Amino acid sequence: xxxxxxxxxxxxxxxxxxxxxxxxxxxxxxxxxxxxxxxxxxxxxxxxxxxxxxxxxxxxxxxxxxxxxxxxxxxxxxxxxxxxxxxxxxxxxxxxxxxxxxxxxxxxxxxxxxxxxxxxxxxxxxxxxxxxxxxxxxxxxxxxxxxxxxxxxxxxxxxxxxxxxxxxxxxxxxxxxxxxxxxxxxxxxxxxxxxxxxxxxxxxxxxxxxxxxxxxxxxxxxxxxxxxxxxxxxxxxxxxxxxxxxxxxxxxxxxxxxxxx
Amino acid sequence: xxxxxxxxxxxxxxxxxxxxxxxxxxxxxxxxxxxxxxxxxxxxxxxxxxxxxxxxxxxxxxxxxxxxxxxxxxxxxxxxxxxxxxxxxxxxxxxxxxxxxxxxxxxxxxxxxxxxxxxxxxxxxxxxxxxxxxxxxxxxxxxxxxxxxxxxxxxxxxxxxxxxxxxxxxxxxxxxxxxxxxxxxxxxxxxxxxxxxxxxxxxxxxxxxxxxxxxxxxxxxxxxxxxxxxxxxxxxxxxxx
Numbered sequence: 010x011x012x013x014x015x016x017x018x019x020x021x022x023x024x025x026x027x028x029x030x031x032x033x034x035x036x037x038x039x040x041x042x043x044x045x046x047x048x049x050x051x052x053x054x055x056x057x058x059x060x061x062x063x064x065x066x067x068x069x070x071x072x073x074x075x076x077x078x079x080x081x082x083x084x085x086x087x088x089x090x091x092x093x094x095x096x097x098x099x100x101x102x103x104x105x106x107x108x109x110x111x112x113x114x115x116x117x118x119x120x121x122x123x124x125x126x127x128x129x130x131x132x133x134x135x136x137x138x139x140x141x142x143x144x145x146x147x148x149x150x151x152x153x154x155x156x157x158x159x160x161x162x163x164x165x166x167x168x169x170x171x172x173x174x175x176x177x178x179x180x181x182x183x184x185x186x187x188x189x190x191x192x193x194x195x196x197x198x199x200x201x202x203x204x205x206x207x208x209x210x211x212x213x214x215x216x217x218x219x220x221x222x223x224x225x226x227x228x229x230x231x232x233x234x235x236x237x238x239x240x241x242x243x244x245x246x247x248x249x250x251x252x253x254x255x256x257x258x259x260x261x262x263x264x265x266x267x268x269x270x
Numbered sequence: 271x272x273x274x275x276x277x278x279x280x281x282x283x284x285x286x287x288x289x290x291x292x293x294x295x296x297x298x299x300x301x302x303x304x305x306x307x308x309x310x311x312x313x314x315x316x317x318x319x320x321x322x323x324x325x326x327x328x329x330x331x332x333x334x335x336x337x338x339x340x341x342x343x344x345x346x347x348x349x350x351x352x353x354x355x356x357x358x359x360x361x362x363x364x365x366x367x368x369x370x371x372x373x374x375x376x377x378x379x380x381x382x383x384x385x386x387x388x389x390x391x392x393x394x395x396x397x398x399x400x401x402x403x404x405x406x407x408x409x410x411x412x413x414x415x416x417x418x419x420x421x422x423x424x425x426x427x428x429x430x431x432x433x434x435x436x437x438x439x440x441x442x443x444x445x446x447x448x449x450x451x452x453x454x455x456x457x458x459x460x461x462x463x464x465x466x467x468x469x470x471x472x473x474x475x476x477x478x479x480x481x482x483x484x485x486x487x488x489x490x491x492x493x494x495x496x497x498x499x500x501x502x503x504x505x506x507x508x509x510x511x
Contacts, residue, residue, distance in 0.1 A: 058404065
């Protein structure tokens with residue numbers, strides 16, 4: 010008798026937890042748990058027939074059908090190169106300006122946001138192969154490509170050339186490739202380096218001692234962008250509208266100041 | 271395939287309408303405002319009625335005997351739901367087949383152990399519906415989730431090929447027609463749905479409870495096939511398992 014009341018009292022809480030989940034899969038698991046509790050309540054209320062049906066349909070079949078339904082459509086897959094301030098892992102969480110923008114876009118599209126961190130040069134490949142919907146992580150506008158869409162700029166950046174100690178000065182250095190953590194390792198060891206960096210990456214590297222290197226800034230006006238796979242025009246439109254709204258409402262400024270104080 | 275389903279559903283709806291008319295006439299239709307001369311049945315009377323069927327599960331005894339009419343309409347609701355899924359997802363066209371992702375060996379080994387067990391439980395719940403909690407609805411869904419498990423391991427294509435797509439699509443409607451006919455025949459013979467097509471048998475044994483076992487079996491088969499049809503359509507049109 011007591012167990013029945015305890016389970017009954019739990020039901021609204023489980024329902025609330027299921028409703029409050031941001032990720033759809035967790036919400037569906039919450040609904041399955043709700044069904045299971047409800048089946049227990051039915052069973053304790055001497056309605057075993059109803060309990061069996063509730064367990065079979067609510068907890069098993071409906072849960073599976075929901076999982077199947079969201080399996081492919083419910084995701085916004087982002088291929089990102091990790092950049093502090095823009096999109097980076099902080100413990101279990103992800104943070105950064107671009108993450109925040111993408112998170113809002115995914116929420117307004119009703120999609121689960123999934124971020125795959127990759128070396129910078131692989132981001133575009135992932136998009137072209139259809140393995141990801143959006144590319145992020147300090148991307149600078151590229152030449153026209155009919156299979157990739159670009160969003161309006163969200164943050165001005167610049168080119169920094171970093172070279173030394175023994176490397177020759179040159180007007181054109183190889184743009185950055187790979188993982189930023191490798192570059193930071195190299196810079197901390199003071200090993201030879203000749204690379205062209207964007208603002209966010211340069212800021213991340215300049216937290217360490219760059220005395221051994223020479224730095225030059227290019228005067229080109231550049232901005233970061235997101236790349237969106239051309240097969241996802243809806244996502245591109247939503248992201249573009251979101252960026253325009255954020256800029257006109259001034260929220261974008263606040264977000265930038267929060268991540269780049 | 272599509273026009274076959276349309277004609278079948280028309281036949282089903284027609285039969286249901288005929289069934290409704292016959293049953294309403296048989297019971298004597300009493301519309302609103304017309305005084306009900308018979309007193310409402312007490313709970314004790316219902317229990318008496320249920321026990322008269324020889325079934326131990328009073329719930330089954332009521333919904334598959336004196337309230338069979340309601341149950342048949344409920345089965346029809348389920349069929350319309352399956353038909354809706356079938357129509358709307360077929361109209362979207364067949365997308366490119368997606369290869370199923372091979373599951374880990376843990377899932378495969380567990381499925382080998384669980385699949386026969388789940389199907390057996392589904393069969394048990396269906397066949398013993400008049401003796402213990404359960405019945406065709408829950409037994410059919412339990413067996414359906416067993417097929418879902420098989421589909422997760424083998425992929426829907428393999429499971430569909432082994433079971434036969436056409437057979438399954440038709441079985442769904444053939445069982446519905448079966449249920450309608452089995453319910454309609456006694457009513458058309460001017461007997462109430464209390465009629466038992468099967469011998470009553472001695473209470474407590476599997477072969478007891480009269481027609482309840484027959485209805486449970488038909489509903490179980492119908493729900494089993496119907497839930498698989500829904501699962502297959504969802505998987506075919508929404509991505510891999």
